Amino acid sequence: MATLDSYRSRLDHLLRELAADLGIPGAACGVLLDGDAHVASWGVANVATGAAVLPGTLFQIGSITKVYTATLVMQAVHAGVVALDEPVRAQLQEFSVADPGATIEITPRHLLTHTSGIEGDHLVDTGWNADALGRYVATLAGLGQLHPPDEAYSFCNTGYGVLGRLLEAATGDDFDRVLRRRLTRPLGCRATVTLPQHALLHSVAVGHRHTVEEPPSRQPRWTLTRANGPMGGVVAPAAELLALARLHLDHGRGPSGEELLAPVAVEDMQRLHADTPIPGEAQALGWTVRPWGTLTSLGLDADTFGQRAALRLVPERRFALCVLANSPRGGVLAQALMGHVAADLLDVTAPDPSDPVGDSPAAATAADLGAAGGTYERLHQRVTVAVEDGRLHLRTEPSGVLQALGLGPTVLGVEPTGRAGPSLTAMGTDPATGQREVVVVLLPTGATQPGALYLGGRLHRRVT
Numbered sequence: 372m373a374t375l376d377s378y379r380s381r382l383d384h385l386l387r388e389l390a391a392d393l394g395i396p397g398a399a400c401g402v403l404l405d406g407d408a409h410v411a412s413w414g415v416a417n418v419a420t421g422a423a424v425l426p427g428t429l430f431q432i433g434s435i436t437k438v439y440t441a442t443l444v445m446q447a448v449h450a451g452v453v454a455l456d457e458p459v460r461a462q463l464q465e466f467s468v469a470d471p472g473a474t475i476e477i478t479p480r481h482l483l484t485h486t487s488g489i490e491g492d493h494l495v496d497t498g499w500n501a502d503a504l505g506r507y508v509a510t511l512a513g514l515g516q517l518h519p520p521d522e523a524y525s526f527c528n529t530g531y532g533v534l535g536r537l538l539e540a541a542t543g544d545d546f547d548r549v550l551r552r553r554l555t556r557p558l559g560c561r562a563t564v565t566l567p568q569h570a571l572l573h574s575v576a577v578g579h580r581h582t583v584e585e586p587p588s589r590q591p592r593w594t595l596t597r598a599n600g601p602m603g604g605v606v607a608p609a610a611e612l613l614a615l616a617r618l619h620l621d622h623g624r625g626p627s628g629e630e631l632l633a634p635v636a637v638e639d640m641q642r643l644h645a646d647t648p649i650p651g652e653a654q655a656l657g658w659t660v661r662p663w664g665t666l667t668s669l670g671l672d673a674d675t676f677g678q679r680a681a682l683r684l685v686p687e688r689r690f691a692l693c694v695l696a697n698s699p700r701g702g703v704l705a706q707a708l709m710g711h712v713a714a715d716l717l718d719v720t721a722p723d724p725s726d727p728v729g730d731s732p733a734a735a736t737a738a739d740l741g742a743a744g745g746t747y748e749r750l751h752q753r754v755t756v757a758v759e760d761g762r763l764h765l766r767t768e769p770s771g772v773l774q775a776l777g778l779g780p781t782v783l784g785v786e787p788t789g790r791a792g793p794s795l796t797a798m799g800t801d802p803a804t805g806q807r808e809v810v811v812v813l814l815p816t817g818a819t820q821p822g823a824l825y826l827g828g829r830l831h832r833r834v835t
Contacts, residue, residue, distance in 0.1 A: 373715055373716060374404075374407075375402060375404040375405075375407045375408075375409055375716070376407065378402070378409070378715065378716060379409045379411075381715065382400060382402060382409060382411045382712070383411045383413075385400075385411075385708060385711050385712075386398060386399075386400045386411040386412075386413050386708065387411075387413045389704055389707050389708060390413050390414060390696070390704055391413075391414075393698075393700045393703055393704055393805075394581065394586060394587065394698075394700065395414065395581070395587070395696050395697070395698040395700055395701060395704055396414050396415050396416075396417075396418050396579055396581070396587045396697050396698055397412075397413060397414030397415045397416050397423075397424035397428070397576055397696070397697050397698075398412070398413050398414060398424065398694065398695060398696040398697070398698075398701065398704060399411065399412045399413070399424060399426065399428060399430065399608070399609040399693075399694075399695045399696075400609065400692070400693070400694050400695075400708055401609035401610060401612065401613045401691075401692070401693045402613075402690075402691070402692050402712060402716070403613045403616055403617060403620070403689075403690065403691040403692075404688070404689065404690050404716060405688075405689045405690075406617075406689065408610065408613050408617075410426045410608075410609045410610050410613075411426075412424045412425055412426045412428065412609075416428050416574060416575065416576040416577065416697065417576070417577045417589060417697075418579060418587055418588065418589055419589045422574065424574075424576060424697075425574050426608070426609070426610065427562065427573070427574060427608045427610070428573075428574040428575065428576050428608060429562060429564070429570055429573050429574065429575045429576065429606045429607060429608050430576045430606065430607070430608070430609075430678060430680060430695035430696070430697065431576075431578065431595065431603075431605075431606050431673075431675045431678045431680070432603075432605050432606065432607055432612060432673055432680045432682075432695065433603045433673025433674055433675040433678070433679075433680055434528075434602070434603050434671050434672070434673040434674070435605070435612070435671045435673045435680055435681075435682050435693075436531075436600070436601065436602060436603045436604055436605040436673075437531050437601075437602065437603070437657050437671060438615065438619075438657045438658065438671060438682070439550060439554060439555075439605055439615065440531050440534055440535060440538075440601040440602070440657070441483055441534075441640060441656050441657025441658075442554060442615075442618070442619075442632060442640070442657070443538055443549060443550065443553060443554055444479060444483065444534055444537070444538065445632060445633075445636040445639065445640060445656065446553060446554075446631070446632055446636070447538060447541050447542070448479075448636065449632075449633045449635070449636050452541040452542070453479060453537060453538075453541050454479070455478065455479050455480050455483075456478050456479075456480055457478060457479075458475055458476065458477065458478055459477050459478060459479060459482070459533060459537060460474055460475055460477075462479075462537060462540070462541070463508070463533070463536060463537050463540050465505070465508055465509065465536075466508060466511070466533060466536075466537075467511065467512050468489055468511050468512065468514050468515070468516065469512065469513050469514055469515050469516070470515070470516045472519070473487070473488060473489070473516050473519065473520055476519075476520045476521075477489070477520050478520075479534060479537065480644070480656070481520050481521060481530070482527070482530035482531065482533055482534050483530075483534070483644075483656045483657055484524075484644045484645040484654045484655075484656065485524055485525060485526050485527045485530065485645070485654060485828075486520065486521050486522075486523070486524055486645050486654075487520055487527060487530050488516045488517050488518040488519055488520050488521075488522065488523070488525070489511070489514060489516060489517070489527055489529045489530055489533075490514050490515055490516070490517060490529060490749065490750035491517070491525055491526055491527035491528050491529050491530070491749070491750070491829060492528055492529070492749075492750055492751055492752075492772070492773065492829070493510070493511065493514055493528070493529040493532075493750065493772075494528065494596075494598075494599070494772045494773075494776070495507065495510055495598065495772060496596040496598065497510070497596070497597070497598045498597065499566075499596075499597050500597075501545040501547075502545075503596070503597035503598045503600075504532065504535050504536040504539060504545070504546055504597075504598055504600070504601070505536060505539070506598070507532050507536070507598040508532070508533060508536045511529070511533070514529070514750075515750075517749065517830050517832060518830065523830060524645055524646065524647045524648065524654060524830070525749075525825075525828070525829055525830035526827065526828035526829050528599075528602040528603065529602075531601045531602035531603075532598060532599075532601055532602050534601055535600055535601025535602070536601075538601070546565075546600050546601055547565045547566060547597075547600060550563075550565060550600075550605075554615075554631070555611075557625050557629070557631050558611070558614045558615065558618060558625060558626065558631070559614065559626050560607070560611040560614050560615070562607065562608050562611055563605060563606070563607040563608075563611045563612075564605075564606050564607075565597075565600045565604045565605055565606065566597070567593055567595075570606045573608075575606070576678065576695070576697040577589055577590060577593075577677070577697060578590035578594070578675065578676050578677020578678045578697055579677045579678075579697055579698050579699075580677060580699075581677075581698040581699055581700055581804075582699070582700075582803040582804065583700075583802065583803060583804065583805050587698055590676060590677040594675065594676040594677075594776060594777075595675065603673065603675065609693050609695055612682060612693045612695075613691055613693060614626070616682065616684050616691035616693070617691070618631060618632065619632075619637055619640070619641075619669070619684060619686075620684060620686055620689050620690075620691065622634040622637050623636065623637045639656060640655055640656040640657055640658060641655055641656075641658060641660075641669060641686065642655055642656075643655055643660060644656060647659075647828070648794055648811045648813065648825055649809055649811060649825065649828060650796055650809065650811075651722055655669065657671075658670065658671070658684075659671055659672075661722065662722065663683075663685060663713055663717070663719050663720070663721050663722065664713075664717075664719030664720050664721075665719065666685050666687055666688065666717065666719055667685070667686070667687070668683045668684065668685050668721075669683070669684040669685075669686070670682050670683035670684060672702065672705070674699075674702070674827075676776060676777065677697065677698070677699065678695075678696065678697050678698070678699075678701065679694075679695075679696050679698065679699060679700075679701030679702045679704075679705065680693070680694065680695045680696070680701070680705075681693065681694045681702070681705035681706075681709070683709060683721075685717060688717055690716065690717060692708070692709065692712055692713075694708050694709075699803070699804045699806075700804050700805060700806075702804065702806040703804065703805045703806055706721075706806075706807070709721040732788065732789025732790055732791040732796065733789055733790050733791070734789060734790070735787035735788075735789060735790045735795055736790075737761075739787070739790055739795050739814065740758045740761070740763065740787060740795075741758060742814045742815060742822070743756055743758070743763060743795055743812040743814060743822075743824075744756050744757055744758045744763075745822070745833055745834075745835050746833070746834050746835040747822075747823065747824040747831035747832060747833050747834065748831055748832055748834050749829055749830065749831045749832065750771070751769060751770050751771040751772055751773040751774070752767060752768065752769050752770065752773060752829075752831070753767070753768045753770070754766070754767050754768075754824055754826060754831050755768070756812070756824065761786075761787075762784050762785065762786055762787075763784070763785045763787065763797050763810070763812075764782065764783070764784050764785075765782070765783045765784075765785065765799075765810065765826070766780060766781070766782050766783075767780060767781045767782075767783070767826070768780050781801075781802075781803070782802070783799050783801060783802070783808060783810075784799050785797035785798055785799030785808070785810050786798055786799065790814075793813050793814045793816055793820075794811055794812070794813055794814070795811070795812040795814055796809065796810070796811050796812075797809075797810045797811075797812070798810070808826070808827075809825075810824065810825065810826055811824070811825040812824050812825075813825075815833065821833045
């Protein structure tokens with residue numbers, strides 16, 4: 372296995388070659404191995420200006436923000452000002468959803484593990500003032516449930532907005548200050564920001580529209596809002612994202628050896644808390660857990676409008692990898708880089724989404740495929756599944772906020788990879804980005820279990 376010192380030129384070459392092949396405007400890749408770090412950068416931050424991506428260029432890290440929020444919550448838990456398993460309503464009186472039972476049952480642990488059942492992509496804009504999260508939580512009173520709390524898993528941005536507001540109530544500061552004062556500044560991360568006016572003081576990558584067939588063009592606007600802060604609003608350079616990774620690899624110790632997060636909290640965050648229906652994935656507190664060969668990786672993938680990001684940690688090797696790109700094709704880049712770097716530095720195989728994980732599933736039958744056909748819905752999205760020539764064809768139709776943000780209908784063809792119990796798994800390639808997509812259909816088992824579909828980690832209930 373190579374040392375990081377001898378690997379720097381190899382990482383620079385890999386990023387340059389892979390990003391160029393994909394036509395990605397600009398990207399950065401950071402690697403941390405046993406305390407040593409290197410950041411490779413490539414391309415342009417903005418195709419309209421030609422400004423270069425520098426090692427310190429800021430990218431939107433999207434849902435990787437959730438690790439920052441989870442870390443702050445666990446700080447508050449171990450300070451005794453937030454209770455992980457007490458109802459949110461008991462700690463944040465303003466919190467309520469449409470279901471009275473869910474309102475009094477949902478706990479911070481449910482929110483951290485995406486098991487609250489709240490409709491997950493409630494992405495309303497409540498302005499740029501310091502009360503944005505308070506206004507956001509006030510809009511949840513009419514929001515429905517995908518399922519009762521603790522009954523299932525569904526990726527939930529909304530829950531992290533609630534956690535951000537809970538932190539505000541517990542600390543007396545707005546979320547942006549809580550993040551700066553309690554985490555990023557103690558880590559020495561002066562360029563990690565959440566507000567556009569702060570990002571403008573740095574080299575910043577903008578998002579791009581970019582497909583397999585069309586070259587990249589700049590996104591017309593900055594799409595994040597202040598209420599997105601705790602769920603996906605952090606903007607950071609690769610080196611500072613690695614600083615957060617180092618905190619979790621070093622058992623909660625900061626750069627000067629001070630304890631920023633109790634070691635027991637670090638361990639609790641990495642422990643499995645919930646199963647997911649996605650093959651090869653389980654849920655910890657903030658982290659998604661995946662096998663990397665014989666090792667275990669923690670991480671998150673992020674998808675913002677025109678940017679992609681990925682973060683992986685392997686605690687057993689004190690290793691971390693992040694990939695940041697200003698193109699929707701950045702997910703393909705991240706998967707390719709993970710494969711090369713894991714093999715080169717850790718001597719393991721980073722799993723490809725198309726590879727089966729665990730026990731070999733039974734072959735899917737024609738009856739299974741027929742049972743999967745139908746219409747499935749979640750907040751702001753409908754998925755219609757048709758069966759043709761032994762494949763499932765998914766048509767997604769965004770509405771509401773997602774449509775307003777520029778998402779349009781898509782068609783995805785997926786090949787069944789097998790059935791395990793009531794779950795039918797299928798794989799396909801997004802024709803626009805080239806990204807491999809996992810689809811899980813929970814087949815109907817009776818009147819009380821009408822079936823459901825997972826796409827993008829989100830539960831869609833069957834309606835016909």
